[in-house]
Amino acid sequence: MLTLHGDIRSGNCLKVKWMLDLLGRDYSWVEVDVVAGETRTPVFLALNPAGQVPTLVLEDGRALAQSNAILLHLAEGRPWIPAEAWERARMFEWLFWEQYSHEPYVAVARFQRTYLGWTADRIEPRLMERGHAALARMEAALAGDDWLAGGEGPTLADLALVAYTRVAGEGGFELETYPRVRHWIRRTEAAFRIR
Amino acid sequence: MLTLHGDIRSGNCLKVKWMLDLLGRDYSWVEVDVVAGETRTPVFLALNPAGQVPTLVLEDGRALAQSNAILLHLAEGRPWIPAEAWERARMFEWLFWEQYSHEPYVAVARFQRTYLGWTADRIEPRLMERGHAALARMEAALAGDDWLAGGEGPTLADLALVAYTRVAGEGGFELETYPRVRHWIRRTEAAFRIR
Numbered sequence: 270m271l272t273l274h275g276d277i278r279s280g281n282c283l284k285v286k287w288m289l290d291l292l293g294r295d296y297s298w299v300e301v302d303v304v305a306g307e308t309r310t311p312v313f314l315a316l317n318p319a320g321q322v323p324t325l326v327l328e329d330g331r332a333l334a335q336s337n338a339i340l341l342h343l344a345e346g347r348p349w350i351p352a353e354a355w356e357r358a359r360m361f362e363w364l365f366w367e368q369y370s371h372e373p374y375v376a377v378a379r380f381q382r383t384y385l386g387w388t389a390d391r392i393e394p395r396l397m398e399r400g401h402a403a404l405a406r407m408e409a410a411l412a413g414d415d416w417l418a419g420g421e422g423p424t425l426a427d428l429a430l431v432a433y434t435r436v437a438g439e440g441g442f443e444l445e446t447y448p449r450v451r452h453w454i455r456r457t458e459a460a461f462r463i464r
Numbered sequence: 465m466l467t468l469h470g471d472i473r474s475g476n477c478l479k480v481k482w483m484l485d486l487l488g489r490d491y492s493w494v495e496v497d498v499v500a501g502e503t504r505t506p507v508f509l510a511l512n513p514a515g516q517v518p519t520l521v522l523e524d525g526r527a528l529a530q531s532n533a534i535l536l537h538l539a540e541g542r543p544w545i546p547a548e549a550w551e552r553a554r555m556f557e558w559l560f561w562e563q564y565s566h567e568p569y570v571a572v573a574r575f576q577r578t579y580l581g582w583t584a585d586r587i588e589p590r591l592m593e594r595g596h597a598a599l600a601r602m603e604a605a606l607a608g609d610d611w612l613a614g615g616e617g618p619t620l621a622d623l624a625l626v627a628y629t630r631v632a633g634e635g636g637f638e639l640e641t642y643p644r645v646r647h648w649i650r651r652t653e654a655a656f657r658i659r
């Protein structure tokens with residue numbers, strides 16, 4: 270059986286959980302409290318030297334980290350990884366962009382507000398500015414397409430990006446001015462059976 | 465002919481250039497000065513709304529961004545993307561880790577020192593600490609393996625990570641205490657013909 274080590278409040282962890290649920294895979298969930306330092310214990314670091322969740326452990330003990338790498342591994346051969354080369358390339362572009370230009374702002378502001386209990390005035394303005402830039406970029410990208418990678422159906426790019434976008438409000442990013450993003454969230458939640 | 469828009473001092477841009485050179489692809493290089501704001505002009509943003517280099521433009525005008533996504537696209541079907549599922553998964557883990565846990569520290573400290581001309585005392589201690597944590601993780605990973613993804617030959621993970629690791633010293637990260645990383649840099653430079 271697979272074991273997923275994750276923090277249930279983390280979008281990075283939830284996106285892997287949603288994929289396992291969607292695939293009907295048998296797995297156990299081991300809750301890891303990031304704020305309490307549980308990713309920094311010797312036992313956890315032996316599992317994942319990067320000290321990060323999610324970490325997926327296979328039946329034979331091999332461990333895989335990085336949420337988007339885990340999604341790619343689990344979804345191998347499924348339509349959420351487009352067979353067409355350009356659409357696949359676009360999916361990869363969004364997956365890397367998510368971790369570099371979206372998560373460090375949209376997820377981090379939410380982390381500071383909800384995990385650490387910070388008030389809005391303590392959040393670095395640069396974080397909010399870049400988070401809004403990320404949301405604005407998604408809004409623009411969704412003008413001509415239903416799905417981020419530009420194809421006929423949802424891909425891992427949609428799954429990866431919906432994880433923190435759907436809870437962006439918890440980080441102080443109101444989605445009123447991003448109507449296409451709001452509709453895309455509903456589409457993506459339906460496509461991946463996210464409740 | 466392909467067109468690569470890049471800043472010649474950027475490891476993210478150079479890794480794509482090295483791959484194009486290795487493949488013997490015909491391409492033109494358009495120099496984009498990041499510090500001078502050339503990724504923020506309306507013309508550039510029309511090409512890549514994320515305002516980032518590298519951006520690869522195909523013959524038909526379609527543009528692809530995110531260095532590791534471009535590498536994956538260019539190296540399709542080549543041995544640097546392992547055919548074996550687990551080794552490929554490990555390669556992806558390192559590619560995402562590079563952009564999340566290595567580049568934002570090792571490359572950013574170098575950017576501040578060499579692009580912006582900051583002195584060592586201006587660099588945030590947290591940046592240096594996390595950069596060293598990234599290098600230490602690589603040093604540990606290379607204890608049992610010649611290549612990061614753990615297989616017999618180099619993968620895109622090695623190419624992606626060597627780009628900023630080989631110039632880590634320019635950011636104040638001396639590599640004396642990372643002997644395996646130093647040897648791996650030489651191996652990787654040879655494998656990808658990086659001069």
